[in-house]
Amino acid sequence: MTVKQFQLSDMLISEHQVSVPLDWRDPQHSPCINVFYREVVSVERAAQKLPLLLFLQGGPGGKSPRPQSGHPCWLPQALETYRVILLDQRGTGQSSRIDASLIAHKTAEQGRDYLLNFRADSIIKDCEYIRKTCYHSQQFYTLGQSYGGFLTLSYLSYAPQALAGCFVTGGLAGIDATAEQVYQLTYPLVAEKTELFYQQYPDTRVRLAQIGECLANEAVYLPDGERLTAERFQSLGILLGTGSGMQTLYYLVDEAFAGHAKQALSDTFLAQVMMLANYWDNPLYAVMQESIYGQGQQATNWAAQRVRDQLGGFKGNPESLPLTGEMIYPWMFEQIGYLKPFAPAANALAAYNDYSYLYDLECLGRNEVLVVAAVYANDMYVPRTLSERTAQLTANLHTWVTDKFEHDGVRQSTEVFEHLTTMMHELSH
Structure with a gap:
């Protein structure tokens, strides 16, 4: 028609x-x-x-x-x-x-079965x-x-x-690669991109670490009222894989602090992070991310989180803050308001083990x-x-x-x- x-x-x-x-x-x-x-x-x-x-x-x-x-x-x-x-x-x-409103009215299994289509x-x-x-x-x-x-x-x-x-x-x-095998390869690639970013913009290494310390030590809220955690900010490393991503992240970090103070994150920084670290326009990207690797009788079981836990070293320190890339984590469905209604279905999908090939x-x-x-x-x-x-x-x-x-x-x-x-x-x- x-x-x-x-x-x-x-x-x-x-x-x-x-x-x-x-x-x-x-x-x-x-x-x-x-x-x-x-x-x-x-x-x-x-x-x-x-x-x-x-x-x-x-x-x-x-x-x-x-x-x-x-x-x-x-x-x-x-x-x-x-x-x-x-x-x-x-x-x-x-x-x-x-949309979230569609999935919110379904049980975990109903939401999972709907999404599998x-x-x-x-x-x-x-x-x-x-x-x-x-x-x-x-x-x-x-x-x-x-x-x-x-x-x-x-x-x-x-x-x-x-x-x-x-x-x-x-x-x-x-x-023929599992989700876990994919993430075992992509985490090192993100680390390489992060190091290239620091080499291209040397001042950002310390500034990112300062942002991480700020978020770890106090409650910082985005303009929409959601708390900005260090791990949510780290997920902006996803930008580094695009043609203009390093520049975007540099300009964001460059105006992170209000005035000369290194304790208060600026309003413009928080507003930009809010727009970059949400899934209002594409919730399926988060919900379905690991299922695109699902085949046969093997559950993806939050593979990105499991590989992250195995690797360790993502806490950050005063000298450096590691970043993450195209990885979706279970805590995102707890911290990001728009994704919360998807949480039951997302968890059921992560446990699903009867995928079509x-x-x-x-x-x-x-x-x-x-x-x-x-x-x-x-x-x-x-x-x-x-x-x-x-x-x-x-x-x-x-x-x-x-x-x-x-x-x-x-x-x-x-x-x-x-x-x-x-x-x-x-x-x-």
Whole structure:
């Protein structure tokens, strides 16, 4: 169903909404949810039959980018060739978004079972429904950023006939890695990024330690009334894996204290931390984070917290404050107000041990769909070692390993999509 259509600059944008089963395992008896997507096409090519490019957003829990003139930066080039589909994955954006109020009325088990319908396998079935019913079964090209690359690998596993070719940026998941194995690799990567940050901005080492001491020794409250703990502040290390993250963290820390006093944290600092360290816009990112690694009969069981406890050394001291990255902890569902209603379901999800398999290694091993992937050598979120192993396990997958960009390179520079487009063209001819 087309909701509306409008022109923005040289783009014709149409908005669509379809109804799909909440539970694809029993579509005949399942209640339905809405899935929303935008189709974007160049005005001058709108009447042409063009190849379709489905963008798979990172996350989990991330809605698709909202198209603007020149944004996202890869879009203008894509529109020279493709009709682009920007999907709000189920549970995000306008696709039956999951809010705290929805989960708050469910028991722990009801919430867990509801959330299990929002994993990669269900998202791929939504994509297939859209492809078959709205695009007459025309094959998709896909562009998967980060978690969108995880989705791509699931798509290649279970519906490869639907795909004409795949672009992946920073998203070659460790298809046979457990959550614990992932975090055993990413904690050292965060430590390396933190040290690079201190080398680039030497004054921040002491200042971060001062902030940590302040938060450990007294109760400090954010403008929304929630207490800012040292561990919540440490979680802002997640910024360090993006192209502009070090600068963002530097400017934040640089104005941490009011005037010359090193005891009182400034209002502007606290306001910025409040905006950076919450999940109002993407609660599924927190709730579903570890479940994206869940396969078979193995519970994730708060793997990030377990590995953190094994490693130790996160208390901080007067000289330095360690930071954490893309890790979700059980205490977040106690300290962060918006996440509190999700706590029972999140704990039940952490204990769950009957996951569907997200990848078919045998199918990937004989893959015939051309896949070109950017692997970021210094990726803090998706370890290079796991990406390269997945590339070895997946037939017809070609990588471009680069240290020029961080994890969000495709959003930072047109060069990433341009390079992959050239690879796709050369390898398919």
